[in-house]
Amino acid sequence: MGKHIYSVDQGAGEAVVLVSGLGGLSAFWQPVVNELVGDYRVITFDHPGVGQSGIVGKPTIPGIVEALLSILDACGIERAHIVGHSTGSLVTQAMALDHPGRVKSIVLSSGWARPDKRFLDFFAYRQFVLANLGGTAYNAMTRLVAYPSNWYGDHFASEASLDYSAPSAVDVEMTQARMEMLQRYTRRDELHTLELPACVVGAQDDYVIPFHHAEELARLIPGATLIELSGGHFAPVTRTSVYTSLLRNFWETQK
Structure with a gap:
């Protein structure tokens, strides 16, 4: 720690x-x-x-x-x-x-x-998105998957197209390390x-x-x-x- x-x-x-x-x-x-x-x-x-x-x-x-x-x-x-x-x-x-x-x-x-295998495959995909598309795309995917559709519509949906290349505050290295952490632990x-x-x-x-x-x-x-x-x-x-x-x-x- x-x-x-x-x-x-x-x-x-x-x-x-x-x-x-x-x-x-x-x-x-x-x-x-x-x-x-x-x-x-x-x-x-x-x-x-x-x-x-x-x-x-x-x-x-x-x-x-x-x-x-x-x-x-x-x-x-x-x-x-x-x-x-x-x-x-x-x-x-x-x-x-x-x-x-x-x-x-x-x-x-x-x-x-x-x-389980579905868990590991999904987190590998999340890691791929974060590594290759960046924090903005990673956050967008998380919102689309993690929130109910109506909640997403009320709180995140916008008329403007999503800019996946926009700057992000996501700490890529730490987020990747934390995803590795939880996949190895049981x-x-x-x-x-x-x-x-x-x-x-x-x-x-x-x-x-x-x-x-x-x-x-x-x-x-x-x-x-x-x-x-x-x-x-x-x-x-x-x-x-x-x-x-x-x-x-x-x-x-x-x-």
Whole structure:
């Protein structure tokens, strides 16, 4: 890991840590934070090497777990509910497996236990687009695939033609390294050992991480609750109120 980790600590109450996906930014969670912060202490952070967080070496899932632990320690939090979305689900799985004493419960949304061939082929295609067409084309493809059609129409569609060669702020090297990171990592064979409350959330209209991955996670984690929530790959953004309601309902059952 190494260097400074940027985090945001808001609200009061039971501690909740939200772990973002491939983009790795704290800001991804702001719609969810806005709905939870009145009742919970909500912590978000930029992953090492992303946004305002530094890094030494290449990004790794254990490195993100180390960052998460350092934040809990700095905030004086012994145990927290951990919510991991997409790539963040790998971080949450690792946190629960390696540091169960720091975890009250886990929520895994748009996550997976291990990459299958379709997963690997799709991410290889994403890497090809990023390497050969650049960040603007890569972001355009992500929006087209990851958001429901109506959401795309309301928030991204424009009368003007897309300029795929336009300058982009995407850190190509770091994004490629993070895609490599998640394709090589799995703790599937250990998930049966988890002994803590777990909720798995997936969407039938998620074409980045199809719903069968959520079904597999729920089968592998003893006692896990499986919830189907439409909204594409980014349900925390596209279905914020429903997403936060299911979080609240799940946490309330742990009291």
